[in-house]
Amino acid sequence: MFLKKIALAGTFAALASTTAYACEIGARVSIVGNEFPAIQTVGAGAQECSGAEVTTNLTADHQKINVPGMQGNPAEYTSAIIANSSIVALMNEDVIRPLDDLVAKYGGGLQKSQLITINGNIMAVAFMANAQHLMYRKDILADLGVEPPKTYEEMLDIAKMIRDKGIMENPIGGAYAAGWNLAQEFNNMFLGYGGAHFKPGTAEPNVNSEAGINALNMMKALSEYMNPDFLTHDSNATNAEYRAGNIALLNMWGSRAATQTTAEGVTDAVKAGHAVAGPMTVGGGDTPASTLWWDGWTVAKNISDEEAEATFVAMMNGIRPDILQDPEVAKQAVWLIEGYQPTEAAVGVFEAAKMGTTPYPMLPYMGLMHTALGNELADFMQGKESAEQALADVEAAYVAAAKEKGFLQ
Numbered sequence: 001m002f003l004k005k006i007a008l009a010g011t012f013a014a015l016a017s018t019t020a021y022a023c024e025i026g027a028r029v030s031i032v033g034n035e036f037p038a039i040q041t042v043g044a045g046a047q048e049c050s051g052a053e054v055t056t057n058l059t060a061d062h063q064k065i066n067v068p069g070m071q072g073n074p075a076e077y078t079s080a081i082i083a084n085s086s087i088v089a090l091m092n093e094d095v096i097r098p099l100d101d102l103v104a105k106y107g108g109g110l111q112k113s114q115l116i117t118i119n120g121n122i123m124a125v126a127f128m129a130n131a132q133h134l135m136y137r138k139d140i141l142a143d144l145g146v147e148p149p150k151t152y153e154e155m156l157d158i159a160k161m162i163r164d165k166g167i168m169e170n171p172i173g174g175a176y177a178a179g180w181n182l183a184q185e186f187n188n189m190f191l192g193y194g195g196a197h198f199k200p201g202t203a204e205p206n207v208n209s210e211a212g213i214n215a216l217n218m219m220k221a222l223s224e225y226m227n228p229d230f231l232t233h234d235s236n237a238t239n240a241e242y243r244a245g246n247i248a249l250l251n252m253w254g255s256r257a258a259t260q261t262t263a264e265g266v267t268d269a270v271k272a273g274h275a276v277a278g279p280m281t282v283g284g285g286d287t288p289a290s291t292l293w294w295d296g297w298t299v300a301k302n303i304s305d306e307e308a309e310a311t312f313v314a315m316m317n318g319i320r321p322d323i324l325q326d327p328e329v330a331k332q333a334v335w336l337i338e339g340y341q342p343t344e345a346a347v348g349v350f351e352a353a354k355m356g357t358t359p360y361p362m363l364p365y366m367g368l369m370h371t372a373l374g375n376e377l378a379d380f381m382q383g384k385e386s387a388e389q390a391l392a393d394v395e396a397a398y399v400a401a402a403k404e405k406g407f408l409q
Helices: 004-007 037-047 062-071 087-092 100-106 140-146 152-164 179-191 211-223 234-242 254-259 269-271 303-319 321-325 344-354 366-376 387-405
Strands: 029-033 054-058 079-081 116-117 121-137 172-174 249-253 274-276 292-297
Touching: 004 292, 029 037, 029 062, 029 303, 037 054, 037 079, 037 121, 037 254, 037 303, 054 062, 062 079, 062 087, 062 140, 079 274, 087 121, 087 366, 100 121, 100 303, 121 140, 121 254, 121 303, 121 344, 140 152, 140 269, 152 172, 152 211, 172 211, 172 234, 179 211, 179 292, 179 366, 211 387, 249 254, 254 344, 269 344, 274 344, 274 387, 366 387
Parallel strands: 029 054, 029 079, 172 249
Antiparallel strands: 079 292, 116 121, 121 249, 121 274, 121 292
């Protein structure tokens, strides 16, 4: 995976010269994507273009609306900002177009590592790398005389110490909101235990296994040290808990690292004590219980060529190298943009790559598995059924969906 090669090299080498052009567009641009700071920066950069209207819809619900919003003719959205998980749904529904001609015409400043090629065609332009990794309160750990946890077992031990000493009642945070977030936390833990989502070379499910059971049991153990409402906590809510000084240990996205101490409402103690480290392992394994990601943008298929060209030009403006001259922007992500120099906030993502973290599976049917996990695991986390039953329910839901889509007979 290109992310590993980049991180191991320790720098993002410039593979092409920057093409300078005025951002003048002649047709509408409409962007849908997630809402974290790096994506907001890209969206704002696209909106700097003149000549036609550029609108953005940046929301945590982007994955619920990007496919429907690109299926019309013409598509409502001319670009979806996606990751290596969510591009699969757009590919499956055939709503995005190959970008080879637009890259040839306007992509002279792109690095090779930014070109996401699927089945021989450039289907997306990546602008940042991401991974979930440890964030923690170094002041609290120092007072306890312990090092930052390198394993989830160590995290549990430290959480018990924090609770027993009366420092915090619920010292662990996690984006365990029922649905996509809970499924992603399972994916991380499952891969850390050496699991494989599918039987080799097939679309047949393989999560109802020893690795799957171990993953769920570890997640349940961690949840005992979380806010009782953990099944409602997505990344935003989990970060709010951390910033308020209510938690000391969390597995969080690298794309959130730079803003943990700058957002409104952060306590002085959190500002002084915030630290990041690489992802943790679990179960005695050496594969991090995390996944490597890239975020990038696409161009809709069901729009005019003029709109496609305007969209590409506007999105290129959103990721132009000179945005990195702003120190705050430079800290927002591990940018896959020419001239990027890693900041302190990038430590966790770089460590994830160096440690050999598994890339999120970019398979046509992985989205169906992710959805099934998100729908079926909450009952186990609430103590309503066994791990085995929950995973059996996952596999049954996945098989039904995979048959409907033609991935299984």
